[in-house]
Amino acid sequence: MTVLELKGISKHFGAIQALNDVSLTIEPGAVVGLMGDNGAGKSTLVKIIAGNFPPSHGTIRVQDREVHFHKPVEARESGIEVVYQDLALCNNLTAAANVFLGRELRRGVWPLRILDYATMYKRAAELFKELKSETRPRDLVKQMSGGQRQAVAIARTRLSDSKIVLMDEPTAAISVRQVAEVLNLIRRLRDQGIAVILISHRMPDVFSVCDRIVVLRRGTKVADKEIAKSSPEEVTALITGALERA
Amino acid sequence: MAVSLDDTINRQTHSTLSWLLSRQTFWVFLAAVLACIALTFMTDTFATKNNLFNVTRNFAFVGIVAIGMTVVIISGGIDLSVGSTLCLSAIVTGLVMSAGYPLGLGIAAALVAAILVGVVNGVLIAYVGMPPFVVTLGMLSVARSMALVLSNNKMVYQFGPDQALLLQLGGGTTFGIANPLIVLAIMALIAGFVFRWTGWGRHIFAIGGNEQAAILTGVPVRRIKVGVYVISALTAGIAGVLMTGWLGSVTTNLGTGMELTVIAATVIGGANLAGGTGTAFGAVVGAALIEVIRNSLILLGISTFWQGAFVGSFIVIAVAFDRIRSFRQSD
Numbered sequence: 001m002t003v004l005e006l007k008g009i010s011k012h013f014g015a016i017q018a019l020n021d022v023s024l025t026i027e028p029g030a031v032v033g034l035m036g037d038n039g040a041g042k043s044t045l046v047k048i049i050a051g052n053f054p055p056s057h058g059t060i061r062v063q064d065r066e067v068h069f070h071k072p073v074e075a076r077e078s079g080i081e082v083v084y085q086d087l088a089l090c091n092n093l094t095a096a097a098n099v100f101l102g103r104e105l106r107r108g109v110w111p112l113r114i115l116d117y118a119t120m121y122k123r124a125a126e127l128f129k130e131l132k133s134e135t136r137p138r139d140l141v142k143q144m145s146g147g148q149r150q151a152v153a154i155a156r157t158r159l160s161d162s163k164i165v166l167m168d169e170p171t172a173a174i175s176v177r178q179v180a181e182v183l184n185l186i187r188r189l190r191d192q193g194i195a196v197i198l199i200s201h202r203m204p205d206v207f208s209v210c211d212r213i214v215v216l217r218r219g220t221k222v223a224d225k226e227i228a229k230s231s232p233e234e235v236t237a238l239i240t241g242a243l244e245r246a
Numbered sequence: 247m248a249v250s251l252d253d254t255i256n257r258q259t260h261s262t263l264s265w266l267l268s269r270q271t272f273w274v275f276l277a278a279v280l281a282c283i284a285l286t287f288m289t290d291t292f293a294t295k296n297n298l299f300n301v302t303r304n305f306a307f308v309g310i311v312a313i314g315m316t317v318v319i320i321s322g323g324i325d326l327s328v329g330s331t332l333c334l335s336a337i338v339t340g341l342v343m344s345a346g347y348p349l350g351l352g353i354a355a356a357l358v359a360a361i362l363v364g365v366v367n368g369v370l371i372a373y374v375g376m377p378p379f380v381v382t383l384g385m386l387s388v389a390r391s392m393a394l395v396l397s398n399n400k401m402v403y404q405f406g407p408d409q410a411l412l413l414q415l416g417g418g419t420t421f422g423i424a425n426p427l428i429v430l431a432i433m434a435l436i437a438g439f440v441f442r443w444t445g446w447g448r449h450i451f452a453i454g455g456n457e458q459a460a461i462l463t464g465v466p467v468r469r470i471k472v473g474v475y476v477i478s479a480l481t482a483g484i485a486g487v488l489m490t491g492w493l494g495s496v497t498t499n500l501g502t503g504m505e506l507t508v509i510a511a512t513v514i515g516g517a518n519l520a521g522g523t524g525t526a527f528g529a530v531v532g533a534a535l536i537e538v539i540r541n542s543l544i545l546l547g548i549s550t551f552w553q554g555a556f557v558g559s560f561i562v563i564a565v566a567f568d569r570i571r572s573f574r575q576s577d
Contacts, residue, residue, distance in 0.1 A: 073464045088462045090455030092522035093448075101452055102463035104445045114443040125255050134254045156463075 001064065003028050003163045003195045004049070004080075009058035011044055018044040019055070020219040026164065031186060031196045033206035033227070036216035037239050042199050045216070046166050049197075050082045051075030063163065081157035085168040087149055091142035096124035098141055099155045127155040131188050133181070146174035147181035154185050164195040171205050183209045203232045217241055270516035271528035274564055278535040281542065289545045297541070303424035303492070305537035307485045310430050311504070312511040312529035313437050314481030319512055320441075321474045322454040322521025323371065323378035327385035328482040329504035330393070331363045333496075335486030337393040339412075340402030340496040349408040349415070353487050360483025361476055363389055368472030382475075386505065393498050403495035416491020426488045430530065433481070437526035450474060454521030510557060511536055514564045535560065 004026040011019040019041045026032055036042045048055050051069030060067050062078045069075045072082070089098050100120050107116040124137035133151035135144070141152060150170060157165045167186070171179045179202075186209050189196050200206050206213060206227075213230055215223040215238040223230075223238045223246040230246070237243035266272050285292035292298075311328050318325045335356035343352040363385060370381045405412050418425050441447040449470050452460045461467050482501075490496050513519065514535055515528025539556045543549075 072462065076464070082462075084462060086458075088456065088459035090452045090459050090522070092451060092455035097448060097452075101448075101459070102465045104448060106445065113445075115445060115448060128255050129251060132251065134251065136255055 001028065002026060002061075003063060005061040005064075006049070007059045007061070009045070009048060009055045009060070011041075011048060011053075011056050018219055019048075021058075022216070022219075022221045023058075024214060024221070024224070026195045026197070028163070028195055029190050029193045030212060031190050031198060031210045033210035033213045034197055034199045034216070035201070035206060035213060035235060035239060039218075040216040040239075041219040042216055043168070044219075046082070046168060046197070046199060049075070049080060050166055051080070076160070079161060079163035081160070081162040081165045083150075083153045083157060083165065083167045083170055085170075085172065087153040089141050089149060089152060092140065094138055094140055095128075095135055095144070095148075095152050095155075096120050096137035098152050099124045099127065099137075099159065101156070103159060123159075124155065127158050130158070131155060131185050133185070145178065147178035150174070150178070150182045151185060154189070157189075162194060164197065165189055166197045166199070168199045169201065170198070171200060171202055179205065203235065206235075207232060215239060215246075222246065270564060270567065271525055271531060273567065274514055274516065274528070274535060275531045278531060278538055281535070281538050285538075285542050285545065289542075291545050292542070297545075299419075299422075299424060301537055301541050302427045302534075304541075305533045306424065306426035306430040307489055307492075308504070308507055308511055308536065309530045309533035310426070310433055310485045310488070311478075311481050311508045312515070312533050313430075313433050313526055314478035315508050315512045316515070316517050316524045316526060316529040317437070317450060317474050318378075318478045319509075319517045319519060320454045320521065320524040321450045321471060322457065323471070323474065324382065324509070324519070325367065325475060325478045326379065326382040326505050327363065327367065327389055328478060328508055329501035330386045330389035331360055331479050331482040332486040332489070332501035332504060333498060334363065334389045334393045334396075335360045335483035336490045336496045336500050337397045337402065337498065339487050339490050340405060341396060343405040343408060343412060344402055346406045349411045352405075352408070352412070356487050357480060357483045360479045360486070364476035364479030365472065367479065368475035371475065372468040372471035390498065390502075397496075397498055399498050401495055401497045405490075412491045413494055414491070416488040417494070418491075426485075426492065429484065429488060433484075434526045434530050437529075441526060446470065446473070451522055454523075507536065508533075510561050514561055516564075 002025045006022060006024040009019055009022045022045060034042055047053060051072045051074050054068060054070065062080065067078055090101065105116040105120050106113040108114050121137045128135040128151060131151050131154060133148060135148045135151045141149060170182050183205060186196055186198065198206065198210060210227050213223065213225060213227050213235060214221060215235060217239065225246060234243065234246060238246055311332065315325060315328065338359045339352040339356040342355045343349065367381055367385055370376050371378050415425060420428055449460065449465045452465060453467055453470060457467060489500065511532035512524065512529050515532030517524030517528060536557050539560065540553050543553055543556065
């Protein structure tokens with residue numbers, strides 16, 4: 001069974017061909033590193049999977065069912081969650097409020113549907129515990145470390161029964177110790193059978209946590225292989241074009 | 247390991263007292279209370295029933311609009327058109343009632359006019375994507391102009407068969423408390439409830455904190471923004487109707503410059519113009535403090551020309567105080 005299957009995905013913006021015939025299959029619990037230089041088509045591919053815009057050609061299947069996303073919410077409903085590069089957190093709200101942002105739990109009957117603080121705090125605490133992160137649901141996000149902020153953003157993806165989590169440069173702007181924390185969070189997701197697509201520029205991160213690596217160059221997939229059969233040198237050569245294909 | 251992680255996650259980090267002490271609203275409230283106590287001892291006139299009645303009624307109008315402004319400021323916007331909207335609603339009530347229609351219809355027409363103003367503001371800001379400052383600055387001009395056009399710049403002072411009811415509504419009392427103050431109290435309670443207990447309230451804070459995050463997490467940002475400006479205009483409309491009843495007449499310069507007093511009250515009460523923070527109680531306290539300052543100058547025999555200096559200094563002091571505290575926190 002596959003969680004996500006892309007077949008012949010192409011995307012052009014006017015005359016610019018951003019993606020050209022990209023196919024990709026992802027199994028449950030797989031951690032796939034998506035690499036490529038700036039402009040290689042990584043973000044375009046991520047945005048197509050996340051439902052920001054539809055592909056020009058090609059089909060997307062989630063759990064062997066064909067899907068057509070027009071809005072990010074639709075992708076989320078089929079079990080695709082995204083951790084954005086800037087994490088999309090509100091500094092002025094608590095960790096729990098951020099986890100449940102846009103999906104707040106309510107209790108009572110209409111018109112007196114009020115926020116269910118107790119359950120949201122409890123559920124957020126459970127999620128942080130599951131991720132083994134020392135994050136307190138009642139703390140404001142603005143007082144948190146980079147690793148805790150990541151935990152909040154990742155906890156958000158665990159609210160629903162998500163199948164696949166896209167992570168866009170999660171380790172780009174944080175300290176070395178926090179990078180290790182984030183990589184551990186990714187392993188926790190994998191242990192629960194969730195597939196992760198990790199978009200990153202950082203070779204060491206990809207090689208320490210991913211099972212498979214996919215390299216894009218100028219909109220085309222030039223490599224898709226197990227990490228054990230590759231090396232940082234080979235990937236660098238693939239990204240820059242020194243090596244045509246692997 | 248599991249136990250210590252549990253402990254860390256569930257540890258309470260703030261006591262109620264430290265939470266209270268970290269609130270600008272609390273300190274402003276304290277300042278207002280201290281000012282009232284000082285005035286009680288320094289003058290014979292402050293703590294009289296009459297004076298307190300006047301003070302509370304006077305700040306009620308600014309307070310009502312400040313609640314709407316707080317909603318806008320929390321969402322990261324600003325509404326400069328509230329003074330003009332107040333005037334427009336007052337004129338509409340006056341004209342409808344002087345044409346012989348009942349009070350209910352007069353109020354309904356005024357609120358419809360206010361809602362229209364809010365919808366135009368909101369749609370231009372949320373859907374067309376124009377800056378709130380520009381849109382509402384334009385509306386400041388347009389709404390007052392509409393008031394001039396509708397009334398032909400004539401004072402309205404006869405309100406038809408329901409005149410007594412209107413004067414009672416705005417100028418009367420219930421159980422010895424000025425009616426506008428009661429309206430303010432009810433609206434502050436509703437706003438406080440909405441901010442804390444509803445998803446909508448949560449979302450305006452989220453939009454003010456990080457609008458992009460709110461969009462990405464599926465919060466209906468545009469719809470909420472329109473609602474925010476409608477509420478602001480609606481509070482101005484309600485204040486406009488009440489003011490008409492209190493004054494017993496409407497002229498087209500009603501509420502001129504009021505937007506600045508309202509914004510001052512909101513900011514003194516702890517709302518941050520950058521968005522994401524603010525409380526209903528703060529708006530009320532801010533409005534009250536401005537009125538206490540004004541009243542005390544009169545009672546102490548100081549020229550009212552000083553009023554601007556005092557209110558202005560207080561805005562800066564209140565915000566500076568907040569800055570100093572956040573510096574200390576980041577140390």
